[in-house]
Amino acid sequence: MDKVIYLDNNATTKVDERVAAKMMPYLTERYGNPSSIHSFGGSVMPDIEDARRAVANLIGANFRNKDNCATEILFTSCGTESDNAAIMSAIATQEGRKKIVTSKVEHPAILSKCKELARLGYTVSYIGVDNRGRLDMEELKREIDNDTAIVSIMWANNEIGNIYPVEEIAELAHAKGALFHTDAVQAVGKVPIDMSKNSIDFLSLSGHKLHAPKGIGVLYIRRGVRFRPLIVGGHQELGRRAGTENTASIIALGEACKIAAAQVAEEVKLLSSMRDKLEAELLKRIPKIRINGDLDSRLPNTSSISFEYIEGESILMLLDIFRICASSGSACTTGSLEPSHVLRAMGLPYTAAHGTIRFSFSRYNTMEEVDTVLEKLPPIISRLREISPYWSEK
Amino acid sequence: MWNYNKDVMDHFLNPRNVGEVENADGVGEVGNMSCGDALKFTFKLDENGRIAEAKFKTFGCASAIASSSALTELVKGMTLEEAAKVTNQDIVKILGELPEEKMHCSVMGMEALQAAIADYRGESLADNEEHDGQIICKCFGVTDSTIKNVAKTNNLHKASEITNYCKAGGACGACIDKIQEILDDMWQAPENQELARDAGSFDKLSIVQKIMKIQEIIDREIKPLLEKDGGSLELVDLRGNLVLVRLQGRCASCPASNVTLKNTVEEKLKEFLSPELKVENC
Secondary structure (H helix, E strand, C coil), X not given: CCCCEECECCCCCCCCHHHHHHHCHHHHCCCCCCCCCCHHHHCCHHHHHHHHHHHHHHHCCCCCCCCCCCCCEEEECCHHHHHHHHHHHHHHHCCCCCEEEEECCCCHHHHHHHHHHHHCCCEEEEECECCCCCECHHHHHHHCCCCEEEEECCCECCCCCEEXXXXXXXXXXXXXXXXXXXXXXXXXXXXXXXXXXXXXXXXXXXXXXXXXXXXXXXXXXXXXXXXXXXXXXCCCHHHCCXXXXXXXXXXXXXXXXXXXXXXXHHHHHHHXXXXXXXXXXXXXXXXXXXXXXXXXXECCCEEEEEECCCCHHHHHHHHHHCCEECEECCCCCCCCCCCCHHHHHCCCCHHHHCCEEEEECCCCCCHHHHHHHHHHHHHHHHHHHHHCCCCCXX | CCCCCHHHHHHHHCCCCECCCCCCCXXXXXXXXXXXXXXXXXXXXXXXXXXXXXXXXXXXXXXXXXXHHXXXXXXXXXXXXXXXXXCHHHHHHHHCCCCHHHHHHHHHXXXXXXXXXXXXXXXXXXXCHHHCCCEXXXXXXXXXXXXXXXXXXXXXXXXXXXXXXHCCCCCCCCCHHXXXXXXXXXXXXXHHHHHHCCHHHHHHCCHHHHHHHHHHHXXXXXXXXXXXXXXXXXXXXXXXXXXXXXXXXXXXXXXXXXXXXXXHHHHHHXXXXXXXXXXXXX
8 A cells, every 4th residue: 555645734743753752661661640659650750840841941931930839831631621721711710801802713622612601601702814814903903802801812723824923912912901822733843932932821732733642732821820720630730730640641742842842943944845845836737726824924834725616525535545645624524514614714715615625744744745746636636627517617 | 534435436436427418408507616516417318208318517525426426327218207206315325325414415416307307398496396495594595395305305304414415504503493393394294294204104014024124223323323432232122112122332331321222222213113112221
């Protein structure tokens, strides 16, 4: 069978072999509970703290204060948990404020939570985007008011890769006394992040998007920001997130962050060179396609391309024959009947929205793989267009 | 990921009869780009009034292309009277099966065929009772008569099933309650009582036929649900109206197995076969 060409790294990534090697002993040998009194278990705790330091380093957070009793890095089970925890804490610690401001292009981890809170009586304001997916900053400024508990805007969008001006938005939120959260799940490791240089209160990140395993996430909580735990129980994570530590995955995330910090600059170059070649060549070889998103401000690894007059699932299934993995913003792949909420928010014409494919790169991709896609994809597109009743009319 | 079977994949990868029949006798176009799928079906009759040539062009997912391809194979050689009776289930039969969420692709095939026949006969679709009616789902432009038609052909009772079969209610969701109301009214109408269930006929079946019917419902409706959670069940015996089953896999050890038994297994058997049936685990 042909080798898999994995261009779906915004969905999840391969665990780096160095990361896997580092975590393994914590599954089979050093499996003790870090909270135990005996040294077999207790000796794992310093390794967890080492991992915490690595995460803090990657994003410029404070690891520990001098009393060793406060950290800005909270380990959670995933990006979704981090997102939920931030929102729930913000509304719990600011009881008088009943409004949440977010965007129409957030991940479901935020949107579904907001929908639920709307049912409980909170006002939710969803900021719109333009046809390039850029936030309407004027609307955002108008919507943040003295009743706003939290503003949550993603650092980078998972479908189109747009990077949003979160540092600026954090200031806007604070001017009205609101907290600011950002879902940075797609941004961490792909863009420089330095929390010591901004005023963002909460930031979510996820291990499996940066070559650590699934099932581990982080919520960054700025020192001094009040926090109400989402999960209560034992005293783990300084009482802010109960549940026995996911030791092996925490160690893995620490290692993944060390690797990311060491090679982020180099990686950005590699990722964008592959992405740019793919886009430039496809534009040359296939008529009637469009590149979506904010071309001036987007992730180096993400490419959202609309192939007009055909449907995304068919494209993906034909790519799958060549073991090329991508994903689509079209309806059919998920069983939903409408194109993705992001493409709809952008007002992408239906001719394009249904035929939108996302390619997302990682450090494991190569130029040879890009060449294979460039060879295989154009015939797939023409084949489907020949079947399409709309193509012949054009 | 969709688990398309071999036949669906074959029709998707090697679609039959792609294109447009020249000087077609009938042309049927359904769906549109905003809906996410569309089909243009054309046919030509031979001197005996049978469909000699049928071709399609489809914008849509793999199952839409496969359904269209299957449709063209299915209707070749049919008279228009025969073709007019083709339902989406006939298309599904050629493909073996389609995922529930993709059943609307087979319905699109049936609708394109009907539209092409109407075109040949010089009828506008609005003259046709089946296509008349009030728009219920504004997002996808689905009328109450289409909803009723699809529900009857495929024995659908829930609004969510209607969404799978003709998309109605699948976008903004504002019409879901209305769809359920239409279904409830329709199935409660006296003339549909018999269609609604094989209840009367089920009681008259021999015990072997009953067991076969129950097995069919278990395989088709119940097992796929349980398998999602890593469970399964087998039919052990039928004593009067008491169906004895054995829960397997995760279901066997699940503390909520009784709920599964009553809410899933028994409900499905009641829905499809007879309200008298009871289920017990043994």
